[in-house]
Amino acid sequence: MLKTFPKGGIHPPENKITSSKGIKRMAVPKVVNVPIAQHIGIPAEIIVDRKEKVEIGQVIAKSGGFVSSNIHSPVAGTVTKLDLIIDSSGYKKQCIVIRTDAKDPSNFEEIEEPLKIDIELEPKEILQRIADAGIVGLGGATFPSQVKLNVREGTTLDYLIINGVECEPYLTADHRLMLEKAEEIVVGIKILMKALHLKKAVIGIENNKKDAITLFKKVINKGDGIQVAALQVKYPQGGEKQLVRAILGREVPKNGLPLDVGVIVHNVGTIFAIYQAIQFNKPLIERVVTVTGKKLENPSNFWVKIGTPIKDLIAEVGGLPEGTRKLVNGGPMMGKAIKNTDVPVTKGTSGILVIAEEEASRGEAKNCIRCGECVYVCPMGLEPHLLMNLSEKGMYEKARAEDIMTCIECGSCSYVCPSHRPLLDYIRFGKNIVKKLENSKN
Amino acid sequence: MSQPIIISASPHVHSDRTSKKLMYDVVIALIPAFLVSLYVFGIGAFIVTAVAVISCLLFEYLIQKFLMKTTVTIGDGSALITGILLAFNLPSGLPIWMIIVGSLVAIGVAKLSFGGIGFNIFNPALVGRVFLLVSFPVQMTMWPTAVENNATIADAVTGATTLGMIKEGLMFGDTMTTISANLPSNLEMFLGLSGGSIGEMSGLALLLGGIYLLIRKVITWHIPVTILVTMAVMTGIFWVINPESYASPLIHVLSGGALLGAFYMATDLVTSPMTKKGMIIFAIGIAVITVVIRLFGAYPEGISFAILIMNAFVPLINTYFKPRRFGSKIKSKIV
Numbered sequence: 001m002l003k004t005f006p007k008g009g010i011h012p013p014e015n016k017i018t019s020s021k022g023i024k025r026m027a028v029p030k031v032v033n034v035p036i037a038q039h040i041g042i043p044a045e046i047i048v049d050r051k052e053k054v055e056i057g058q059v060i061a062k063s064g065g066f067v068s069s070n071i072h073s074p075v076a077g078t079v080t081k082l083d084l085i086i087d088s089s090g091y092k093k094q095c096i097v098i099r100t101d102a103k104d105p106s107n108f109e110e111i112e113e114p115l116k117i118d119i120e121l122e123p124k125e126i127l128q129r130i131a132d133a134g135i136v137g138l139g140g141a142t143f144p145s146q147v148k149l150n151v152r153e154g155t156t157l158d159y160l161i162i163n164g165v166e167c168e169p170y171l172t173a174d175h176r177l178m179l180e181k182a183e184e185i186v187v188g189i190k191i192l193m194k195a196l197h198l199k200k201a202v203i204g205i206e207n208n209k210k211d212a213i214t215l216f217k218k219v220i221n222k223g224d225g226i227q228v229a230a231l232q233v234k235y236p237q238g239g240e241k242q243l244v245r246a247i248l249g250r251e252v253p254k255n256g257l258p259l260d261v262g263v264i265v266h267n268v269g270t271i272f273a274i275y276q277a278i279q280f281n282k283p284l285i286e287r288v289v290t291v292t293g294k295k296l297e298n299p300s301n302f303w304v305k306i307g308t309p310i311k312d313l314i315a316e317v318g319g320l321p322e323g324t325r326k327l328v329n330g331g332p333m334m335g336k337a338i339k340n341t342d343v344p345v346t347k348g349t350s351g352i353l354v355i356a357e358e359e360a361s362r363g364e365a366k367n368c369i370r371c372g373e374c375v376y377v378c379p380m381g382l383e384p385h386l387l388m389n390l391s392e393k394g395m396y397e398k399a400r401a402e403d404i405m406t407c408i409e410c411g412s413c414s415y416v417c418p419s420h421r422p423l424l425d426y427i428r429f430g431k432n433i434v435k436k437l438e439n440s441k442n
Numbered sequence: 443m444s445q446p447i448i449i450s451a452s453p454h455v456h457s458d459r460t461s462k463k464l465m466y467d468v469v470i471a472l473i474p475a476f477l478v479s480l481y482v483f484g485i486g487a488f489i490v491t492a493v494a495v496i497s498c499l500l501f502e503y504l505i506q507k508f509l510m511k512t513t514v515t516i517g518d519g520s521a522l523i524t525g526i527l528l529a530f531n532l533p534s535g536l537p538i539w540m541i542i543v544g545s546l547v548a549i550g551v552a553k554l555s556f557g558g559i560g561f562n563i564f565n566p567a568l569v570g571r572v573f574l575l576v577s578f579p580v581q582m583t584m585w586p587t588a589v590e591n592n593a594t595i596a597d598a599v600t601g602a603t604t605l606g607m608i609k610e611g612l613m614f615g616d617t618m619t620t621i622s623a624n625l626p627s628n629l630e631m632f633l634g635l636s637g638g639s640i641g642e643m644s645g646l647a648l649l650l651g652g653i654y655l656l657i658r659k660v661i662t663w664h665i666p667v668t669i670l671v672t673m674a675v676m677t678g679i680f681w682v683i684n685p686e687s688y689a690s691p692l693i694h695v696l697s698g699g700a701l702l703g704a705f706y707m708a709t710d711l712v713t714s715p716m717t718k719k720g721m722i723i724f725a726i727g728i729a730v731i732t733v734v735i736r737l738f739g740a741y742p743e744g745i746s747f748a749i750l751i752m753n754a755f756v757p758l759i760n761t762y763f764k765p766r767r768f769g770s771k772i773k774s775k776i777v
Binding site: 007010012013090169241245251252253254255256324325326327328330332333334335336337338339340353355359360361362363366367368369370371372373375376378379380381382383385403406409411414415416418419420422424425428 | 559714770
């Protein structure tokens with residue numbers, strides 16, 4: 001029996017059409033738009049001026065507080081303007097616009113570093129380097145990694161879990177990275193184990209990536225303390241709480257963190273970025289992005305510089321097909337629909353999904369037939385139909401009492417609802433109001 | 443892009459299940475039982491079913507269009523199911539006007555007056571059936587017997603249902619041994635050769651449809667299995683203690699619409715609880731009330747009443763039997 005989390009979950013069509021496509025390096029874009037808020041928390045503070053020349057990897061915006069992150073220049077070039085540009089949130093956000101210097105050779109060097117196994121840095125230095133390198137959770141949550149790794153003295157911590165689940169349909173960025181950089185990822189895991197003084201780590205991979213499971217089993221040495229857990233294919237297994245439950249059987253308390261049960265979870269992409277930062281002092285300036293969609297000419301996986309406009313990626317896969325009606329930053333379950341193709345790739349962009357007419361529109365919402373499907377699939381044990389109802393009627397206090405704030409917004413309820421009710425829309429709305437009410441109380 | 447781009451919140455994909463498909467799966471599941479009823483009762487079963495279905499659809503259309511002035515939803519399959527299930531709970535040969543009255547009560551009173559699909563508390567078909575049963579007890583208990591000779595309705599002999607015969611026999615002081623001589627065998631009941639309402643005849647056909655619903659995941663096992671097992675256990679206890687005064691559990695499970703009720707009426711999505719825990723409580727309640735009515739009440743059957751009574755408890759069950767929240771350490775002590 002493969003491991004999985006026991007309560008709820010769905011199995012949408014996987015559509016991993018790019019899983020056999022190796023990661024190609026995107027041409028360096030002419031212009032990059034680098035937002036200063038690519039992570040959860042306080043936006044970074046810009047430390048460059050207009051017309052200033054910047055080098056590749058230079059810090060251009062400094063961490064703005066405890067929960068914040070550095071931003072580095074992805075290219076060598078000139079800052080042309082500091083402008084408001086619409087990002088994947090749909091809002092205009094402060095961006096640093098840099099024109100690439102076509103003559104600077106550092107932009108075009110393709111250095112494939114050899115595997116470097118020895119970890120020279122000491123734990124403290126590792127954590128500092130991770131903070132300096134601007135590393136955030138690359139699974140999509142974009143939580144600054146140094147904050148997650150900042151474990152208070154006295155906390156019992158016994159497991160590092162590596163999230164290689166990639167349960168979102170369509171996306172294959174993590175899958176490809178695992179296949180192409182398995183040994184590097186193993187070193188990355190050892191780096192974190194050293195930094196956190198951990199003896200045990202588990203890589204969780206869903207069973208639709210058998211090749212990655214086999215590969216990791218091969219490259220891990222016996223004495224490493226690293227295990228591979230093959231997991232049943234079930235969405236949203238990539239959710240931290242679900243993953244910890246699936247692999248270790250430990251249940252993270254309500255409103256708690258994996259840390260409360262002695263676990264730290266990091267995505268494979270993050271681990272690779274940490275490897276790069278520690279072993280080669282490379283800041284986070286590029287990531288793997290899956291550009292996919294059923295009607296695309298040549299859907300692929302790419303190494304993309306942060307700040308690359310999405311239209312460059314679209315052009316690379318053969319342009320937008322006729323009848324495209326929706327563009328999603330991320331996967332189909334949790335990704336955000338974006339307004340136009342000028343939106344830049346950020347640290348949290350795991351994929352770009354192009355959706356055609358047939359699948360772009362929602363069905364007409366009908367009456368709730370009280371079938372209970374939403375209750376069965378909710379991985380958090382909530383009652384989405386009830387939460388929607390309470391949010392709709394403005395009964396926020398009751399919604400809070402029904403644990404609306406523990407919703408992880410995985411969208412399983414909206415996905416299964418046979419009456420096409422926009423359950424998650426209302427729950428999100430309710431959560432926002434409950435959060436505001438709680439803040440105003442404090 | 444030729445057309446404006448769509449911006450909406452996630453998720454951006456949807457499962458291909460719709461309410462309509464669920465409803466039509468129920469209709470498909472009812473086909474075997476309908477075929478058996480056609481074989482057993484002939485044209486009579488067809489007429490009753492057709493009248494019930496047409497009048498349910500028509501009443502829904504008329505009331506929504508002219509009285510409620512709202513969107514007409516007769517295409518969603520729900521009124522169709524109400525019509526079929528109402529007919530399945532009626533004896534073949536019931537006067538047509540009574541069927542129409544039953545349909546009006548089912549659709550007009552039990553469903554639309556509550557606000558239409560999803561808002562009704564009681565199972566509409568059962569409300570219609572029980573309304574007819576208490577209003578026209580004589581006609582509602584005139585069961586054309588299973589005709590070996592394929593007679594037309596006019597010639598059909600009326601007789602009691604299996605449970606009716608047992609109840610009557612026991613009232614006159616007969617023992618089960620003497621009563622059993624006149625009863626259809628368990629196999630006959632399972633195949634559908636006994637007296638009763640149109641749809642409750644064949645355990646085999648009902649089970650086939652029930653399994654289809656389980657495979658298609660329209661229903662889960664919790665309600666039907668719990669009802670049948672609880673009924674079998676309860677009636678089994680009485681039967682073991684005194685087999686001369688109580689019918690065997692097999693008779694109880696195979697007759698009196700137990701299978702029809704357990705698989706098709708109690709599992710109605712709208713009027714059953716929304717959690718597995720709740721479903722089990724609901725199903726136990728139905729079974730207990732059914733057995734109490736059958737063994738100690740005036741009616742030989744009783745699952746219709748039991749389901750309606752438990753329907754009334756569903757909001758309460760939903761309030762108190764919630765799914766366990768992820769990360770809440772204290773496990774719910776009940777179930």
